[in-house]
Amino acid sequence: MNSTTFRSRAGDKYSGLELAKRAIKMFVAHKSQMNPSHQFAFLVFKEEATMIQSFTSRAQDILKTLDESEIEPQESDSLNFSHFFETIKENVDLPEVQGDPRVMPPPYIVRVLLLFGRSQSVPISPCQKAQRELESSPYFFTDVLYIHEPPSEENKCEEIFKVFCDLDHNGMSYIFEQSKYTPILNSGAKLLAHPLQRPRQLDAVYKISTTFIPTAQSQPVAPAEERVY
Amino acid sequence: MVPDREDIKKFDILIRPYLDCLLSQPNDHINLTSDPLRITDCFGGCLYSSTKDQPKCDRFTLKIPYAQQILSWQVIFDTSNLKEPPDFIFDAEDHDFHPSLADINSLVCWDWQNRESLAAVVAELLEHYRDYQLDRASSNSTLQRHLRSLLAHSPPDLQIIVNRAERGLGTLNCLMKVAVDFSNIPTYLVSENPGQHCAILHVCIPYPESSNIQAQLYLTSSVENAFGGSTKLRIPAFHSGMMMGDYFANVKALLENQVKLISEGFEKRKDYIAAFINHFGKSVLEYDMQSFTKITLLWEWNDFFFTFTVMGRFGPIHFM
Numbered sequence: 001m002n003s004t005t006f007r008s009r010a011g012d013k014y015s016g017l018e019l020a021k022r023a024i025k026m027f028v029a030h031k032s033q034m035n036p037s038h039q040f041a042f043l044v045f046k047e048e049a050t051m052i053q054s055f056t057s058r059a060q061d062i063l064k065t066l067d068e069s070e071i072e073p074q075e076s077d078s079l080n081f082s083h084f085f086e087t088i089k090e091n092v093d094l095p096e097v098q099g100d101p102r103v104m105p106p107p108y109i110v111r112v113l114l115l116f117g118r119s120q121s122v123p124i125s126p127c128q129k130a131q132r133e134l135e136s137s138p139y140f141f142t143d144v145l146y147i148h149e150p151p152s153e154e155n156k157c158e159e160i161f162k163v164f165c166d167l168d169h170n171g172m173s174y175i176f177e178q179s180k181y182t183p184i185l186n187s188g189a190k191l192l193a194h195p196l197q198r199p200r201q202l203d204a205v206y207k208i209s210t211t212f213i214p215t216a217q218s219q220p221v222a223p224a225e226e227r228v229y
Numbered sequence: 230m231v232p233d234r235e236d237i238k239k240f241d242i243l244i245r246p247y248l249d250c251l252l253s254q255p256n257d258h259i260n261l262t263s264d265p266l267r268i269t270d271c272f273g274g275c276l277y278s279s280t281k282d283q284p285k286c287d288r289f290t291l292k293i294p295y296a297q298q299i300l301s302w303q304v305i306f307d308t309s310n311l312k313e314p315p316d317f318i319f320d321a322e323d324h325d326f327h328p329s330l331a332d333i334n335s336l337v338c339w340d341w342q343n344r345e346s347l348a349a350v351v352a353e354l355l356e357h358y359r360d361y362q363l364d365r366a367s368s369n370s371t372l373q374r375h376l377r378s379l380l381a382h383s384p385p386d387l388q389i390i391v392n393r394a395e396r397g398l399g400t401l402n403c404l405m406k407v408a409v410d411f412s413n414i415p416t417y418l419v420s421e422n423p424g425q426h427c428a429i430l431h432v433c434i435p436y437p438e439s440s441n442i443q444a445q446l447y448l449t450s451s452v453e454n455a456f457g458g459s460t461k462l463r464i465p466a467f468h469s470g471m472m473m474g475d476y477f478a479n480v481k482a483l484l485e486n487q488v489k490l491i492s493e494g495f496e497k498r499k500d501y502i503a504a505f506i507n508h509f510g511k512s513v514l515e516y517d518m519q520s521f522t523k524i525t526l527l528w529e530w531n532d533f534f535f536t537f538t539v540m541g542r543f544g545p546i547h548f549m
Contacts, residue, residue, distance in 0.1 A: 030536065034515050034525050105518065186534045189527055194515045205511040206529040 004119070004149040006181040016117040016147050019181065021066055023145065023188040024115065030192055032059040039108075041091065044071055045079055049087035079116065079123035081167075085130035088112060094137040101138040109139040111195055116164070119148045119155040123163050135169055141195040142167055145187055146177040174201045236268060240286045243311045247347035251291075258352035261386055261404055261429055262447065264294035273308065287311075295355070296388040296402040297431055302354075304347075314339035314350065319358075322393065328357035359389055366391040369398050369437045378474025379403070382481075394436065401434040405477065409484045411452055413492040417519045418455040426452050430480055432473055440469035446480065456487060498522060505539065 006014045014022065031038045040062045042053035053065040095106045116123070125131075134140045144164045151157040161177045168175055172195060176187035190204065198204065237248040251259075252266055260266060271289035287306040292299050303318040314336050319326050330336060335349040363380075366372040372391065379387075384405040392399040411426035429447040446464045448456065464483065467476055498521035505524050506513060514536065516524035523540040 034523075034538070189534050189536070192514045192527065192536070197513055197515060197518075199511045199513075203511055206527050206534065208528045208530055
């Protein structure tokens with residue numbers, strides 16, 4: 001992650017790791033502001049996946065762990081998804097399905113947000129058992145933000161991205177790949193969306209127009225005009 | 230079989246079901262508040278030399294929370310004759326409270342095999358007791374006017390005590406249920422105890438000619454939460470010259486109005502959020518789908534991404 005540098009619009013330079021940390025900080029800060037009940041845990045993958053921060057709703061604790069943690073970018077072993085999902089399974093309690101999951105909201109959901117920053121090492125997935133078990137719950141989601149150098153013949157970015165896309169078994173995941181500073185943070189913003197309330201990734205529309213948006217006549221709308229600037 | 234409560238274990242086994250029913254099952258016709266009934270001073274009327282280890286109590290004092298005071302009624306069964314209904318001895322203060330036996334249906338038709346029989350008798354006696362207190366209060370013309378105005382509004386479940394004073398009558402305590410339909414309060418506000426919504430009004434007239442009449446409103450905790458907490462409660466002061474019936478009607482109207490405001494506010498918020506989702510559902514980040522007080526969206530304009538949050542209360546949800 002340290003081999004690539006990303007430049008912000010203002011001209012500041014960041015390594016991939018610094019940028020990933022920045023994206024996580026913004027994510028945690030925004031999510032906590034949207035709802036203080038959200039909880040976050042932090043898992044780092046070196047030789048194997050290690051939980052370095054267990055679930056907490058205290059955003060300050062997460063941010064502090066992030067700052068203090070010594071995450072060294074490694075280019076050696078491939079990320080092993082089996083270990084990764086097994087570790088997650090050990091540390092996570094998914095809520096029981098009660099009633100119709102399409103109608104009855106659960107007390108909480110669990111979402112894995114994977115930030116991956118390698119451009120040469122393709123993740124492997126020898127056994128999908130743990131992942132499938134987790135995915136058998138309608139309240140488990142996996143999202144990916146893949147930060148990489150510009151794709152070329154010298155790296156494996158496209159192959160890696162394909163592996164991540166294959167993680168999305170039910171079409172509910174958000175998978176992003178970016179190689180520039182601002183788009184990386186924008187993807188982080190899109191990942192703020194609650195998996196049970198957001199549209200499918202390809203259906204999402206964020207652009208707003210500067211023209212007057214007429215109110216639909218058939219729907220009752222509380223304000224008389226909705227002028228968006 | 231549910232094991233017997235500690236306080237009734239010392240009673241004869243045939244009496245225990247009556248006591249268990251009386252003490253464990255909430256009964257609106259006996260108790261308006263959550264203060265429990267208690268039994269004290271229990272003893273047995275018979276002496277058994279051969280069975281001294283067996284619990285044989287058959288009489289006790291029943292402490293009944295009533296109109297913010299406590300009634301002490303002695304209840305006397307007879308272990309040698311348990312198919313007969315019990316006798317009652319009332320408070321010394323109420324020495325002239327003698328309801329006619331023939332008027333107490335549940336005593337006349339006492340069913341010793343029905344565990345609810347004792348509770349039924351107590352409830353019916355309390356009705357007679359209320360009438361007795363109303364009569365006592367009517368000996369004072371001011372109190373009579375208050376009570377007449379109150380009874381004109383037919384308050385459900387009324388409890389009243391007029392204490393005697395050195396000369397004439399002293400403090401009047403009145404406890405009544407205010408029948409308000411709480412079913413329109415959104416469920417998320419009252420989810421803990423869905424069936425237990427209740428408003429009880431207590432009015433205290435220190436002495437008949439007093440102009441300083443005190444009133445207090447008690448709500449079940451779920452209703453109190455829905456109204457925004459106990460500090461938000463503001464019932465009107467009882468102005469001198471006002472009749473109890475008018476005051477009762479005012480409080481009832483106030484509560485009904487607040488329920489209406491809460492439920493209308495909720496519906497308005499729901500519509501408002503629905504309008505946002507209708508227009509901008511494809512850029513929703515998160516919205517509160519329980520109380521509909523917040524929605525956050527992600528928008529992009531000219532390559533600039535920003536979050537847009539609408540929050541707050543678009544209608545009053547606090548009791549002010």
